Amino acid sequence: GAVVSQHPSRVICKSGTSVKIECRSLDFQATTMFWYRQFPKQSLMLMATSNEGSKATYEQGVEKDKFLINHASLTLSTLTVTSAHPEDSSFYICSWGPDNEQFFGPGTRLTVL
Amino acid sequence: QKEVEQDPGPLSVPEGAIVSLNCTYSNSAFQYFMWYRQYSRKGPELLMYTYSSGNKEDGRFTAQVDKSSKYISLFIRDSQPSDSATYLCAMSAAAGNKLTFGGGTRVLVKP
Numbered sequence: 001g002a003v004v005s006q007h008p009s010r011v012i013c014k015s016g017t018s019v020k021i022e023c024r025s026l027d028f029q030a031t032t033m034f035w036y037r038q039f040p041k042q043s044l045m046l047m048a049t050s051n052e053g054s055k056a057t058y059e060q061g062v063e064k065d066k067f068l069i070n071h072a073s074l075t076l077s078t079l080t081v082t083s084a085h086p087e088d089s090s091f092y093i094c095s096w097g098p099d100n101e102q103f104f105g106p107g108t109r110l111t112v113l
Numbered sequence: 114q115k116e117v118e119q120d121p122g123p124l125s126v127p128e129g130a131i132v133s134l135n136c137t138y139s140n141s142a143f144q145y146f147m148w149y150r151q152y153s154r155k156g157p158e159l160l161m162y163t164y165s166s167g168n169k170e171d172g173r174f175t176a177q178v179d180k181s182s183k184y185i186s187l188f189i190r191d192s193q194p195s196d197s198a199t200y201l202c203a204m205s206a207a208a209g210n211k212l213t214f215g216g217g218t219r220v221l222v223k224p
Binding site: 095103 | 119147154156157158162201203209211212213214215216
């Protein structure tokens with residue numbers, strides 16, 4: 001399957017700071033990618049769909065001004081959690097795929113103190 | 114009611130047994146069905162990908178889709194302790210469309 005990388009794998013930050021998470025597809029290019037959030041012992045919840053060259057589409061209840069997505073190229077997307085608070089602590093995962101065979105990154109564990 | 118229902122488990126089986134997992138769904142528009150395996154603190158790994166109804170086999174894994182019943186299954190034969198993980202079903206209505214996940218079933222294979 002395709003290889004997707006995320007950086008950083010783990011981040012701890014203070015409340016009120018911003019954190020940027022990078023997601024790269026290493027062996028293919030795709031115009032569409034997805035960002036998910038996963039709380040402990042829960043399933044993946046889609047946050048937003050990102051298309052290269054256009055604005056991201058956010059799911060209901062997800063604040064677009066808080067979770068900034070930049071789909072910079074066909075192989076790179078970033079998620080910035082602005083003014084993070086403890087309730088934003090979660091596991092953030094991106095996925096890419098040529099069609100429905102979505103391949104996931106290893107995830108980024110964010111802890112906001 | 115959730116769009117995709119999946120028993121959370123945990124499902125505990127002895128090594129070598131068959132693991133049987135399933136999901137039910139309500140959206141008849143779903144055409145693409147996937148099973149993912151997720152180890153703790155890792156991203157999900159795609160195991161099986163099926164379009165429409167039917168069976169698909171890959172090594173020890175068999176996926177079944179019954180669209181008339183809105184029911185999908187995953188069977189793992191000759192289970193190993195390394196199969197201990199959370200298994201997530203996912204589905205979508207169109208190629209390239211967003212996935213809707215089940216809640217995941219935690220599986221424990223005991224040696």
